[in-house]
Amino acid sequence: MSARLSGRPAAPGVALGPAFVIAPGPALTGFPETAGGPPEQELARLLGALRRAEDELRALAIEVAASAGEDEAEIFEAHAEFAADPELLGLAETAIGAGASAERSVVDAFGSFRELLAASESEYLAARAADLDDVRDRVVKILLGVSTSGDRPDRRSVIVARELSPSQTASIPVDLIAGIVTEVGSPTSHAAILARALGVPAVVSCGGLLAVIRSDLDVAIDGRIGEVIVDPDPSDRDVIERRGRDEERRREELTALRDEPGRTADGHRVELAANIGSIDHIPASVEAGGEGSGLVRTEFLFLGRIEAPGVEEQTKVYAEIMRGFPGYRVVFRTLDVGADKPLPFVERDPEENPALGLRGIRLSLRRPDLFRDQLRALLRASAEVAGDDAGHLAIMFPLVATASELRAARDTLRAVAGEEGIDPSGIAVGVMIEVPSAAIGAARLAHHADFLSIGTNDLIQYLFAVDRLNGAVSDIGDVLHPDVLSLIADVVDAAHANGAWVGVCGEAAGDPTTAAALVGLGVDELSMARVAIPEVKDALRHLTLAACTASVLEAIERAEDATSSREILEEAFARA
Amino acid sequence: MPDATVVLRNATGLHARPAKIFARAAAAQPADVAVEKDGRRVNAKSVLSLLTLDCHQGDEITISTDGEGAEAALAELVALVESGIGEDEAGDGAG
Numbered sequence: 030m031s032a033r034l035s036g037r038p039a040a041p042g043v044a045l046g047p048a049f050v051i052a053p054g055p056a057l058t059g060f061p062e063t064a065g066g067p068p069e070q071e072l073a074r075l076l077g078a079l080r081r082a083e084d085e086l087r088a089l090a091i092e093v094a095a096s097a098g099e100d101e102a103e104i105f106e107a108h109a110e111f112a113a114d115p116e117l118l119g120l121a122e123t124a125i126g127a128g129a130s131a132e133r134s135v136v137d138a139f140g141s142f143r144e145l146l147a148a149s150e151s152e153y154l155a156a157r158a159a160d161l162d163d164v165r166d167r168v169v170k171i172l173l174g175v176s177t178s179g180d181r182p183d184r185r186s187v188i189v190a191r192e193l194s195p196s197q198t199a200s201i202p203v204d205l206i207a208g209i210v211t212e213v214g215s216p217t218s219h220a221a222i223l224a225r226a227l228g229v230p231a232v233v234s235c236g237g238l239l240a241v242i243r244s245d246l247d248v249a250i251d252g253r254i255g256e257v258i259v260d261p262d263p264s265d266r267d268v269i270e271r272r273g274r275d276e277e278r279r280r281e282e283l284t285a286l287r288d289e290p291g292r293t294a295d296g297h298r299v300e301l302a303a304n305i306g307s308i309d310h311i312p313a314s315v316e317a318g319g320e321g322s323g324l325v326r327t328e329f330l331f332l333g334r335i336e337a338p339g340v341e342e343q344t345k346v347y348a349e350i351m352r353g354f355p356g357y358r359v360v361f362r363t364l365d366v367g368a369d370k371p372l373p374f375v376e377r378d379p380e381e382n383p384a385l386g387l388r389g390i391r392l393s394l395r396r397p398d399l400f401r402d403q404l405r406a407l408l409r410a411s412a413e414v415a416g417d418d419a420g421h422l423a424i425m426f427p428l429v430a431t432a433s434e435l436r437a438a439r440d441t442l443r444a445v446a447g448e449e450g451i452d453p454s455g456i457a458v459g460v461m462i463e464v465p466s467a468a469i470g471a472a473r474l475a476h477h478a479d480f481l482s483i484g485t486n487d488l489i490q491y492l493f494a495v496d497r498l499n500g501a502v503s504d505i506g507d508v509l510h511p512d513v514l515s516l517i518a519d520v521v522d523a524a525h526a527n528g529a530w531v532g533v534c535g536e537a538a539g540d541p542t543t544a545a546a547l548v549g550l551g552v553d554e555l556s557m558a559r560v561a562i563p564e565v566k567d568a569l570r571h572l573t574l575a576a577c578t579a580s581v582l583e584a585i586e587r588a589e590d591a592t593s594s595r596e597i598l599e600e601a602f603a604r605a
Numbered sequence: 606m607p608d609a610t611v612v613l614r615n616a617t618g619l620h621a622r623p624a625k626i627f628a629r630a631a632a633a634q635p636a637d638v639a640v641e642k643d644g645r646r647v648n649a650k651s652v653l654s655l656l657t658l659d660c661h662q663g664d665e666i667t668i669s670t671d672g673e674g675a676e677a678a679l680a681e682l683v684a685l686v687e688s689g690i691g692e693d694e695a696g697d698g699a700g
Contacts (some may be wrong), residue, residue, distance in 0.1 A: 107621070110625055110652045114651050114652060114654075115632070115648065115651050116647075116650075117653055142657065146656060151659055154620075154657075154659055332691055334688060335685070372687075372688055
């Protein structure tokens with residue numbers, strides 16, 4: 030008799046398979062309360078267990094980095110830090126000194142921190158309480174000599190549990206997990222994040238689940254809508270299997286596009302590149318079908334540093350990034366920091382209004398030593414990879430407001446290239462269009478540049494006078510606003526008339542509707558978050574350039590605001 | 606015992622990765638390091654203790670150091686906070 034339940038969607042996709050019910054962890058009460066030997070011996074036991082837990086967690090982090098990604102591996106890096114925490118150890122040490130067993134002392138020490146975190150109103154900290162339990166259980170298991178590797182099914186199954194800890198999720202080989210469903214938990218829990226990274230469908234917070242589930246029953250889940258069917262009847266199975274085939278087909282379609290170039294249905298070429306903010310992003314960007322990078326945020330090399338990275342270190346990193354995209358263009362944005370992101374090695378006066386202050390290219394021109402080091406490293410990296418199967422260098426200057434800034438920046442680049450004996454003529458040089466004066470003066474800039482790249486986030490902030498980090502006003506201003514689309518059209522025309530190509534490298538490029546509108550305006554390259562590439566690539570291949578252009582012109586003409594503009598575009602694209 | 610009050614500029618404050626980076630930087634100092642927010646003061650070398658302060662972007666924290674190399678430790682940790690502790694103000698926001 031099938032039972033239908035509903036929970037919160039946590040990771041998309043459908044799964045149908047035998048339930049594998051994970052029993053709750055070992056009872057944490059079956060251990061001695063007091064130490065069997067002297068306190069020094071008990072403390073040594075505890076230290077050994079904490080050290081082993083830390084080692085296991087660091088090893089797990091390495092495994093997860095390979096299976097799910099670096100970001101997900103961070104979860105276990107953090108757990109390892111918990112096991113090595115000096116205050117936690119201090120609390121436990123005091124209890125052991127008073128005669129407690131290692132198990133009791135560590136359970137209570139974790140408990141003290143858990144209470145402080147669980148008492149917080151922040152959802153983030155409350156979720157960390159579950160992480161603490163996970164580490165605590167591992168340490169106690171080690172002390173009790175119980176295996177920490179956890180239960181695993183002997184065939185591909187839907188994993189069912191009251192709640193899954195991240196380490197339980199990560200310790201089951203991914204090919205044995207058809208899906209995950211839990212009775213409690215939140216879509217922001219680490220287990221849910223891991224499920225999404227692993228591509229495993231998941232439903233959480235499914236009330237009543239454990240009352241009806243048994244390990245001999247099949248279970249079907251749809252992680253997109255949060256549906257769970259225990260012991261599905263034949264018609265349920267048909268529905269779920271059909272949805273599964275549809276999803277599978279969609280996934281295959283998108284995967285098949287990976288090595289295809291970005292283009293419209295009628296063959297108009299549009300480069301679809303990935304924004305890069307770390308070397309770690311490269312493999313996933315290539316896997317997603319990214320055609321090079323239209324924005325490498327070089328800040329990642331500088332932020333969090335006491336001293337500026339040297340030319341040699343920068344050269345190595347830039348060369349590695351170029352090697353990551355063989356045959357494609359890689360656009361490096363020079364250092365874009367200001368008083369809002371102060372760097373200890375850049376001395377500066379405090380500013381009343383950092384967004385309008387000494388930042389971007391203004392800072393680079395005022396601090397030529399830093400700027401020249403970065404250009405030198407970019408040029409050397411480009412020379413180093415020349416002839417190898419690597420990407421090729423393009424350089425882009427941020428926050429340019431006037432043509433004279435661009436000329437000064439190009440002069441610096443030419444001077445540094447001369448010192449290095451490198452011919453810079455093959456290196457594309459461009460400017461970010463993110464200041465209204467640059468958008469309006471695009472023709473003058475394009476005259477001195479190989480390309481213009483529109484940074485939609487900052488451009489909108491400055492156009493609408495809206496601080497995008499201020500929630501009270503951040504909904505004002507949108508790239509689909511007809512006046513913004515119209516301005517972008519002017520920028521594209523000015524660029525093309527002067528022989529420059531145009532890219533867009535803000536978040537907007539990753540939205541399929543916006544991407545199609547931008548292509549309709551003549552934008553040549555879109556650079557976006559890597560996860561957005563397959564959907565954008567697919568969307569463009571279903572539309573002709575003429576349809577994109579007609580739709581966006583209609584939006585500019587008829588729309589009153591961004592909302593109606595989006596409606597007009599979506600309707601037109603659905604028709605096309 | 607030198608101290609300094611700084612504002613957290615980076616997106617996640619003293620949570621997640623920045624909390625770990627800050628605790629590690631504090632643990633690398635020979636001096637004792639404490640962080641205080643809203644009158645609660647904790648050992649900055651303990652990432653768990655830092656998390657319990659629940660420090661967000663825009664929060665003001667006071668860092669104090671004591672013992673060997675206290676001044677240098679304070680300067681380094683203040684610089685670390687001002688640099689964004691390895692992330693920018695929008696987390697991973699685009700241009």
